[in-house]
Amino acid sequence: HLVTHIYTPWSVPEAASKHKVSLQVSEILKRDGFRAYLWFAMSLAFGLSITAPFAPVFMESFLGFSVSSQMHLLILASLGSAMGMPWWGKLCDHHGCRAILLTTGLLWMLSNFTWVFLQPETTWVLYPLWFFGGLTSSGVILAGFNLVLKLTPPHLKSTAVSLHLALTSIAAAIPPTLAGFFLAPDLLQFFPQELRYRFLFAFGPLWVI
DSSP states (O other): OOSOOOOOTTOOGGGGGGSOHHHHHHHHHTOHHHHHHHHHHHHHHHHHTSSGGGHHHHHHHHSOOOHHHHHHHHHHHHHHHHHHHHHHHHHHHHHOHHHHHHHHHHHHHHHHGGGGGOOGGGGGGHHHHHHHHHHHHHHHHHHHHHHHHHTSOGGGHHHHHHHHHHHHHHHHHHHHHHHHHHHOTTSOTTSOHHHHHHHHHHHHHHHHO
8 A cells, every 4th residue: 555556446366267378478478568578677687686696795705794794784675675665656656667667777776886896994885785775676676566567458467477577587597607607716717706796796787777
């Protein structure tokens, strides 16, 4: 209720069983708007997951930021997300989901360039950075999910959400494997591992933008 208002008087759960999933997927993919957004969402998921699994390792190994302190960052990010959701929901109602998705995504990625320059003596920056990341990422998540619902007809919404989740999950699963090989300690001895981390921290946001 605090996020956005979605009215579904058309909802008839038993109606979904009358249509084959393959036919529903085919019908969804014929819609140019949804197909274009799906490509965008997959590209977004790819860019966001390039360094996501490796940030904790970088913080502990190269910034001397303990795992226990990283728990505080997760709390701050969750707090920022909870505070942002109602606000982004209202803004989506007034300005549209696409505008909020692009604005919050851009702000989030610009702040993530901070990772490139972090040093052990500037780890205090991580606290506002994670809070801001939670605040802006909640706008991306909320606006993106609502956009999926807006781009599909009532009888295809469940299938559209499932297809979106499946394909973006596949897109997000690929980059960590590639990045893991790139960051391997015994690889590219002429290119220090710390610099490889910082390279990926720059490449990820740049890809998304």
